[in-house]
Amino acid sequence: MPDLRVSGLTKRFGATPVLDDVSFSVGKGQFVTLLGPSGCGKTTTLLSIAGLETPEGGSISCGQVRFFDAAAKIQLPAESRNVGIVFQTYAIWPHMTVADNVGFPLRIRRRSRAEIRSRVEEVLDLVELGGYGGRYPYQLSGGQQQRVALARALAHPPDLLLLDEPFSNLDAKLRERARVWFRALQRTLNLTTVFVTHDQDEALSMSDRILVMDAGRIAQQGTPEEVYRLPATAFVADFVGQCNLVEAVVRRVGDGTLVAGGAGVEFSVALDPSRFAVGARVTLAIRPEDVHLESPAGRNGEVNRFPARLASTSFFGDHFRSEVLVGDLRLAVLSRSRPAGAPIAVEIDPGTISVLGPPVSRSGG
């Protein structure tokens, strides 16, 4: 049974839709990520769940509690929703000590001093800040501040944890560690969590499920692997990971394969060909790491093997990123070793190419 259910959220700013029929649900203890570029509506969705933004249409409920229902004119105020939220800026109150910050939700709920003290200690231990209760926020590092914000969100055990890019202000090394640490904690506490980020690495490595948002809509939802391997739209393919997008036309459909040509190159793709008609315009999505560089000699004429020229190569430490030209088609390629100079050949496994674009059923009209 889903713990959080969001359905049909809409909101516009003037003529521009900010949220356009956003619907999803999150199961108990699940970690769901809203991923998208800035302005895609992910933070607005999160704030709507928290009650800090008011959508114009749709409904939000958590467990048995209706948070928001436009039709029934229900808008439960933010302070009554019992959600924990960690903001991008952490939003730790500078005039309060760490213990006062963390104890705030309990103080609001009129808990006894003793109860507040013991709970604050417990939560600070949980986020590995035991003994820091007396400090002021300015005496803490960025990573510690982030954990104070998390402790405050957890202090009065929330029904729902909301995270708005909480790792984006940490430096790269710390961010990596914080992700792993936080995901383990979230699993231990079995917290239903909605996470907002524009960082695809974060989304892919942490989530049970990813919702990719674009211009106020959910472009695709699925597990990290599904979203990465089988992107539903060119936007998703391009935003989640890097991708070569090739405009093509379906030339032939055959036994479990489809051949599509674009920019003078014909690619074979392994998939259920009945979904596409000959002549249909499609976009082929090819991940740079699925393009293999080969020496030009050898098994020429094999499937998806093309002679190519090397245009440029950049070094990124653990990999090389090159641009190659197959005829007029420019492809990005990732490789472990530095590609030998021109001429070369590229080879692409037909199973790794995604076909985006109008399947038969929809393109008929």
Added chain:
Amino acid sequence: MTATNLATASVGRVRVAARPRAARVSQAAVWVVAVGLVVFPLAPIVYSSFLSKPFYLPGSTFTLDAYATLFADPAYWRAAGNSLVFASLMTAIAVPTGTAFAVLCHRTDMPLASWYGRLLLAPIVIPPLGLIVGWFVLYGDGGYLTQIVHRALHLPPWQLSSIPGMAVLGAAVATPIAYVTCRAALEGRDTALEEAASSLGAGPMSVLLSITVPMLRPAILNCAVLIFALGLEVLGIPLLLGGPSNIDMYASYLYKAWTSGFTPDPPSVSAGALILLLAVTTLLLVRAALLGSERRFGGVGARGGRPARRLTLGRWRHPVAIAGGAYIAMTSLVPLLGLVVMSLVTELTILVPPWHLATAGNWVQVLTDPRFQRSILDSVVIGLAGAGLTVILVALATLIANRSDFPLRTLLGPALVYPRAVPGIVLGIGFFWGFLFVDLPGGALRNSLVGELIALSVRSSTLAYVVIYPAVVRINVELDRAARASGAGWWTTVRLVLLPMLRPALVAAFVLMFVAMVSDYDPVVFLQKPGTEVMGVTMLHLWTKGVVGSVAALAVVQLAIVAVVISAAWRTLGRALHA
């Protein structure tokens, strides 16, 4: 929130969910008080200016007679003309002076620049009546320095009581406004703009003249409009200095028409006040538009983190510093000295050395006469209570305007800015009418300090707003969102999170308001009754009787109160900022 909403919430949430409605009601209460206090004095002016007689007299009809009477009076046109000349001269002197100081203090290597920068702000906190008295005893037509220069150099004496003479004094008071505006424009600017010109081969002087000063144009225009508007409403200068030459300006004309007219409370004064209000409002709307365009230009480029490279003045360094220092000394420091000396002598004249005329009489009178003691006490009480209450009201109103979803919140900002745009004397007339309209039993507002407190508080509330508003905007919205998500309602968030974070701004706003209210007088000249005078009004009364020495002593008391409060606040604020 609606009842259905509560029904759907689980039992534990109902108590919490009841809060928003209470919050909405109390927000509405703050809104009504804040907006009401601005509308309250202005509406009666409009109304009474279209009546044939004061509204409390029977048989009053709607008519334009008040305007006809006003326009038929040649003295009105003379006063209006004088005000225009005065305001123009004052602007023409203050703006170049303030701009020059801003450039000299912040873009050149003039010695003592940072000290000059601080001293230039002094006229903002010096009680204006004290400064006028100081000028009068030194530079007045029979003033000490006037006589010295006249006798020693055989030059014809200058006339402080002439319009140009008064404009020089007005300019000295207004120079800080030009200085502060231009300084802000200089500090907010990316110094790379000037460095780019240097790197293209421009010498320091041509950078100054071709980049720095031209780029100040929006700021110069903006402060010129403000200073001109202030010049139109000046009351104290013509009232105290214009006497000998019988020169009236707009505000002093209204004051005299009101206090010495044949009919009491003449509608023509309301008409005149309304015209002044419209003129000043129009000017300040023009200024607001200019301010918008200045921001557009100012926003280009990153804010300069580095201090600007300063222009080397070379052999002009010391002469310029001496000239600047002389200006500051002659306009504010020496007059204050003159004020203190005046309070200790029976008369200040070059014919007899001051120590032969020394007397403690002025001080004895000020410190022992119960009327003066009460006037001092009243001023302090009004200042403390008014500043305290206003700061709380303005803080809440600012938070409602910027940090709530109260439906009419956008009206609050303009309502808090507008009082300062209303000429003090106009506000005074408005409150006079307003208090008559809502005639509380026993004239509780008309005949007590409470009415004066309200008028002075409303007049200075803008000062609190200009300090508190930027501080509110600087607080990241996520800080209050975090409190809401933690379970705090709107008022709890305000009380536990926002107000504590605003504490330094609240203290600063309190001090600024207190200083302004202790020194202010023009909104209450029509409200005071015997027994409820504040210091400024007492000084005006004494002045008309020609008792200069006691006025000087009272002005020194005013100055001392201001100095004590500012230095105390300085220390408190310093501590608050450390914590």
